[in-house]
Amino acid sequence: MNPADGPFDRLNLDRERVGRLLATLVVGAFLTAMLYYPVASVLVEAVTDDGRPTLTPVLTVLTDPFYTGALASVLAAPGTLLAGLVAWAASGFAWPGFGLVGFTAWQALLSTVASVALGLPGAYVLARFEFRGRETVRSLTAVPFVLPSIMVAVGFVATFGIQGTVSDAFAAVGLSRFSLVFTLELVVLAHAFYNAPLVVRIVSAAAERLDTRTLEVARASGASRWRATWDVLVPQLVPALGTAALLTFVFTFQSFAIVLALGGLELATVEVWVFSLVRSFDLQEAAALAAVEAAISLALTYAYLRYEAQQARSTSGPTLDRIRFGEASPLARRAVGAYGLLAFVVFGLPLVSMVAESLFGPNGLTLRYYRFLVEQQATAASFQTRPLTAVRNSLVFGAGTLVVAVPLGVTVSLLTARGGRLAQVGGTLAFVPFAVSGVVVGLGLLQSLVFGTVVFGHRIVVTGAVAIVAAHAVGAYPFVTRSVSPLLARLDPSLPEVARASGASRLRALWDVELPLVAGGVLAGAAFAFAISVGEFDATVILAENSGSYTMPVAVERYLSERSLGPPSAMGTVLLVVTAASFVVIDRLGGAFDG
Amino acid sequence: MADVRLSGVEKRYGDTRALGPVDLHVDDGEFFTLVGPSGCGKTTTLRLVAGFEAPTAGEVTIGERSMASVPPEKRDVGVVPQQYALFPHMSVRENVRYPLKFRDPPGGDADARVDDLLDLVGLTGLGDRDPEDLSGGQRQRVALARALAPSPELLLLDEPMSALDARLRERLRREVRRIQRELGVTTVYVTHDQEEALAVSDRVAVMNDGRVEQVGTPREVYDAPATRFTAAFVGENNLFDGEVVERVAGESVPAADGGQPDSLARVRLDRLDATVTVTHDAAVGAQAAFSVRPEAFTLAAGGGEHGNTFTGQVRETEFLGTATRLTVDCGDVSLVVRLAADAIPSGTVTVEFEPDAARPL
Numbered sequence: 029m030n031p032a033d034g035p036f037d038r039l040n041l042d043r044e045r046v047g048r049l050l051a052t053l054v055v056g057a058f059l060t061a062m063l064y065y066p067v068a069s070v071l072v073e074a075v076t077d078d079g080r081p082t083l084t085p086v087l088t089v090l091t092d093p094f095y096t097g098a099l100a101s102v103l104a105a106p107g108t109l110l111a112g113l114v115a116w117a118a119s120g121f122a123w124p125g126f127g128l129v130g131f132t133a134w135q136a137l138l139s140t141v142a143s144v145a146l147g148l149p150g151a152y153v154l155a156r157f158e159f160r161g162r163e164t165v166r167s168l169t170a171v172p173f174v175l176p177s178i179m180v181a182v183g184f185v186a187t188f189g190i191q192g193t194v195s196d197a198f199a200a201v202g203l204s205r206f207s208l209v210f211t212l213e214l215v216v217l218a219h220a221f222y223n224a225p226l227v228v229r230i231v232s233a234a235a236e237r238l239d240t241r242t243l244e245v246a247r248a249s250g251a252s253r254w255r256a257t258w259d260v261l262v263p264q265l266v267p268a269l270g271t272a273a274l275l276t277f278v279f280t281f282q283s284f285a286i287v288l289a290l291g292g293l294e295l296a297t298v299e300v301w302v303f304s305l306v307r308s309f310d311l312q313e314a315a316a317l318a319a320v321e322a323a324i325s326l327a328l329t330y331a332y333l334r335y336e337a338q339q340a341r342s343t344s345g346p347t348l349d350r351i352r353f354g355e356a357s358p359l360a361r362r363a364v365g366a367y368g369l370l371a372f373v374v375f376g377l378p379l380v381s382m383v384a385e386s387l388f389g390p391n392g393l394t395l396r397y398y399r400f401l402v403e404q405q406a407t408a409a410s411f412q413t414r415p416l417t418a419v420r421n422s423l424v425f426g427a428g429t430l431v432v433a434v435p436l437g438v439t440v441s442l443l444t445a446r447g448g449r450l451a452q453v454g455g456t457l458a459f460v461p462f463a464v465s466g467v468v469v470g471l472g473l474l475q476s477l478v479f480g481t482v483v484f485g486h487r488i489v490v491t492g493a494v495a496i497v498a499a500h501a502v503g504a505y506p507f508v509t510r511s512v513s514p515l516l517a518r519l520d521p522s523l524p525e526v527a528r529a530s531g532a533s534r535l536r537a538l539w540d541v542e543l544p545l546v547a548g549g550v551l552a553g554a555a556f557a558f559a560i561s562v563g564e565f566d567a568t569v570i571l572a573e574n575s576g577s578y579t580m581p582v583a584v585e586r587y588l589s590e591r592s593l594g595p596p597s598a599m600g601t602v603l604l605v606v607t608a609a610s611f612v613v614i615d616r617l618g619g620a621f622d623g
Numbered sequence: 624m625a626d627v628r629l630s631g632v633e634k635r636y637g638d639t640r641a642l643g644p645v646d647l648h649v650d651d652g653e654f655f656t657l658v659g660p661s662g663c664g665k666t667t668t669l670r671l672v673a674g675f676e677a678p679t680a681g682e683v684t685i686g687e688r689s690m691a692s693v694p695p696e697k698r699d700v701g702v703v704p705q706q707y708a709l710f711p712h713m714s715v716r717e718n719v720r721y722p723l724k725f726r727d728p729p730g731g732d733a734d735a736r737v738d739d740l741l742d743l744v745g746l747t748g749l750g751d752r753d754p755e756d757l758s759g760g761q762r763q764r765v766a767l768a769r770a771l772a773p774s775p776e777l778l779l780l781d782e783p784m785s786a787l788d789a790r791l792r793e794r795l796r797r798e799v800r801r802i803q804r805e806l807g808v809t810t811v812y813v814t815h816d817q818e819e820a821l822a823v824s825d826r827v828a829v830m831n832d833g834r835v836e837q838v839g840t841p842r843e844v845y846d847a848p849a850t851r852f853t854a855a856f857v858g859e860n861n862l863f864d865g866e867v868v869e870r871v872a873g874e875s876v877p878a879a880d881g882g883q884p885d886s887l888a889r890v891r892l893d894r895l896d897a898t899v900t901v902t903h904d905a906a907v908g909a910q911a912a913f914s915v916r917p918e919a920f921t922l923a924a925g926g927g928e929h930g931n932t933f934t935g936q937v938r939e940t941e942f943l944g945t946a947t948r949l950t951v952d953c954g955d956v957s958l959v960v961r962l963a964a965d966a967i968p969s970g971t972v973t974v975e976f977e978p979d980a981a982r983p984l
Contacts, residue, residue: 522708529702531725
């Protein structure tokens with residue numbers, strides 16, 4: 029080798045590796061600033077006091093009966109466990125109460141049961157029957173991913189509140205009005221609205237992957253149809269059901285906006301309580317409680333990831349035949365019809381009711397609630413929430429989120445799609461936004477960026493608006509990555525290689541070949557990111573506190589507390605339109621190269 | 624055009640050695656094939672030449688120029704990968720034209736060059752199609768045209784036929800060979816199909832377990848396999864572990880390499896006694912392995928000169944069209960024998976082979 033070729037040429041060959049390293053560093057820096065450092069600062073707050081490490085804040089939370097109920101005394105003095113159990117048995121196993129954390133888990137469990145109960149029949153219908161609109165229904169099960177939670181809450185108030193559709197119907201037939209708002213039932217039902225479609229999606233997908241040859245072998249071995257189903261098909265579906273249930277539990281354990289709007293402080297979950305502590309500037313207790321919550325959520329998420337990783341991958345082979353709905357037995361058709369009605373009440377009615385509330389005033393059809401949205405309200409005092417400002421902020425933050433989250437998500441995909449150790453680490457870290465609640469991210473950004481951080485002697489302070497974009501971007505980029513990565517992973521690795529052998533540099537090959545081929549995924553990811561930004565509530569409500577940076581969901585929540593459904597419904601409807609449009613884009617483009 | 628040289632080339636992934644050390648030389652204008660079972664390192668070798676991977680040790684040179692730290696886009700190679708890797712978002716024409724964005728076509732006119740290439744590979748008039756509307760064979764031709772577009776000094780083909788059915792494969796390999804001859808481009812071809820390798824190549828490198836077992840013309844590799852692996856992998860063979868029992872006095876044959884004459888010896892092949900040619904220095908008691916092609920056997924006319932006759936029971940008969948393949952059990956040893964198609968013996972059969980049909984390994 030010519031010695032003059034030396035290190036520079038060696039560097040030349042490794043340029044791709046250098047590029048990947050740089051990209052990794054940039055991504056890492058962004059995520060550190062926007063996510064890991066802020067979240068860590070919250071968790072550190074929980075275990076330090078004036079810079080000294082201490083477990084006191086966390087222990088205070090854990091041993092406070094308000095938070096952990098019957099467990100508090102056990103945690104404070106583990107030796108009393110046995111005596112406690114004996115006393116419990118003596119009391120006839122009375123419901124002991126496990127405080128705020130226990131209640132949070134309890135409502136999550138109820139929500140999981142409700143979601144599974146509501147979702148399983150749907151999964152069965154999708155997997156078993158062939159009917160017109162089946163694909164549409166299946167697409168719609170992805171809608172909850174993009175629907176803003178606070179908007180759903182408005183829909184549920186519009187349906188089950190004292191002025192709601194159901195109450196109106198009761199009144200119309202002479203029954204007394206009633207309200208389910210601020211009841212656990214409504215919170216659970218709203219959670220089912222979100223998560224039953226998830227159950228449908230995961231379980232029906234697994235059912236459609238079933239290899240029916242296993243069923244045939246079982247039948248040929250002598251099992252009856254039911255016995256074969258029980259022995260062979262059900263065990264193959266249990267993992268999918270477990271996955272769906274675990275995810276539902278994780279999501280509803282962290283639920284915030286729905287509980288805040290439909291349950292209030294009476295039915296507060298950990299997340300709502302953290303928020304109320306932040307609002308009353310009790311930051312250390314908020315941090316300690318958030319740390320406890322994050323620990324539980326991370327453990328649950330880890331369990332979920334481990335469990336999911338064990339699941340068998342899709343099989344190839346003949347799959348379950350679907351019967352035409354028209355040819356099903358009358359009993360089955362009636363059962364499905366009844367389920368369809370129930371599904372409409374839970375999934376359709378809240379949205380319909382909300383849109384109706386936004387269009388009908390006391391004197392019939394009106395657009396005044398929409399006019400309210402665009403009025404400047406020059407007379408409003410500055411602390412009031414101006415609708416047009418909220419709309420404008422939402423759009424600006426949405427655009428900002430696109431600018432940050434799309435390049436970030438695509439870069440993470442490029443770095444991780446081809447597998448390897450980096451991909452594993454990246455994949456796990458990408459799940460952190462799922463595991464850490466929005467309130468914790470918001471609190472972290474508030475403490476670290478808005479209040480300022482000293483880096484190398486410079487004090488770095490950003491405005492609430494920038495922090496909000498950061499919060500939205502960290503919540504949104506995993507969806508970009510998840511939209512792009514599967515397409516990228518499916519690309520023939522020879523494609524960029526051929527481009528390079530043709531004379532293209534690595535970046536040129538990326539631009540000419542890989543990016544055009546995953547463009548559908550990038551656009552779908554962008555739509556996802558926009559929808560998530562526009563609908564994000566948990567972090568935004570913390571960061572927008574006492575500032576003019578409030579967004580539509582924050583405004584909806586503030587209007588909702590004013591007891592008039594017109595304005596929040598109108599704004600909720602705008603949110604619905606924006607997120608539904610995003611969903612259409614995702615649905616059309618997300619599977620562009622699926623075939 | 625250019626020659627290719629690999630000197631002491633090794634590729635390791637962590638502690639596992641995927642390849643090497645390998646030394647190879649591909650002559651200018653030669654059609655050179657790397658053949659071996661999957662995992663033998665043939666594709667890795669090709670990727671090292673293309674520059675998709677860097678060798679852990681050793682050096683690749685193309686046309687006397689060291690390729691150390693030369694990225695693929697600076698190598699002037701054309702590549703046809705396994706599944707063609709046609710750019711799905713580009714038409715046939717755009718695919719073939721793509722390399723001409725970076726390299727000047729011979730003649731300077733890119734559009735004319737693309738037309739010429741489509742003519743060359745027999746796709747005249749299909750330039751505006753999408754790749755997905757083409758058949759497998761047509762896709763393969765587009766990939767070939769794209770690789771050849773800038774008139775590279777080196778053409779690299781990685782199992783280009785593996786996705787095609789057998790009949791089409793044979794036709795296309797003849798066509799690839801014709802085009803290669805016409806252009807005279809140095810070509811490295813990777814395949815796991817030894818028959819394909821023998822059919823198309825000027826020279827063949829048989830690879831196994833990351834190493835080159837033998838390099839030679841198809842004839843040499845077939846007729847004179849140098850190793851047990853080559854003997855078993857290229858064509859069908861009867862392999863024997865032998866021991867020299869007795870030198871046959873007075874008879875010798877000129878050595879292939881012009882050295883001391885080889886001589887005949889009685890050798891025990893597994894449990895069969897036979898007279899075969901051994902090197903002059905093979906002492907009594909020396910171990911030696913031999914291979915005998917199935918087609919080297921003939922039905923014994925009775926009392927062969929050297930007594931290489933074996934009698935056994937026909938266990939299996941396969942009619943192959945041009946020949947009949949027999950499995951003959953001679954005691955504990957099974958012989959695979961290939962006879963003319965019209966000879967279909969059954970029951971007890973006696974076969975024989977000439978002493979020089981047994982190739983020492």
